[in-house]
Amino acid sequence: MNDDEAIARSLEGDLSAYEALVARYSALAHRTAAMLGAGDEAEDVVQEAFVKAFRHLPSFHRDSPFRPWLLRIVANETHNLTRARGRRSELSVRLGATAVATAPDDPEGAAVATDRRARLLEAVRGLPERERQAVVCRYFLQLSEAETAQVLGWPIGSVKSRTHRGLARLREEVRDELG
Template identity: 40%
Template sequence: MDDVDETPDSVLAARARTGDAAAFGALVVRHQPAAIRLATIVGGSLDDAADIVQEAFVKAYRALPQQRDLVSATPLDPEAVALATTDAQLLIAALARLGERDRQVIGFRYFAGLTEAETATALDAAAGTVKSRTARALARLRQELDRSGVRGD
């Protein structure tokens, strides 16, 4: 694949959806460093983060044939993209200010998409404990976001 660095993500995603493994690989190469940084903030360990990200990319690749067409034919609004990027940066910064236990439970539940039971297994905790930890961690995350000036709708 020539000029992969200049190919927009939307084009690579469309190609990947048609079975182009090289296009999916290009997306992985492009986004893996940022994904690992986020997973490290959430999970704490670089080795664990790399494993989580690898597993997420494998799941994404396997799910491609079942996905509806998520690639929009219309270009994105640059202002909306800038706002979303800023919000994501504020979220990452707020997560980084939380304690490790809070980052882990939020990471497993909302970034990795694990159920309460799966999170309980991963954390070696009871499901009820995961439920209460999640509620408290989300409350602390909301406080951090409020301090950053981010308001939820």
């Protein structure tokens, strides 16, 4: 069942159709919350986001894609969480699936790749919050500029400029170490 059909059936009261949406987008929503600053509380953020999405499903514009709409809710919930903490949350990222490909019999290459990945993530964590959000959405979550703008509630020009500035800072920060 595609998103449109699942949404239509959910609006008619079919909870199994909404469960299909939850199953389809849970991993992405969790990764989004974690990378935007929810850290260990990403699970709670995602659960609250799905509850809010269900409650607000009647106001969803059916001609729009569901994924960015849901991720906007996740981003808002993450922002609420970090604001409620009263401090900037530590970014908690696990990127085992995006490891640089190395030969299984190359422990030195694997160690270098792990070190590079850790250094890059440290540099991303050090970006100013808005630049970090833009870079995370565009490159870690692989959202388009339009989807990133929708998720973060920014004009597309802000997405472009903050992504550009964030990437420039990252290049400067890791230039010597990562090549």
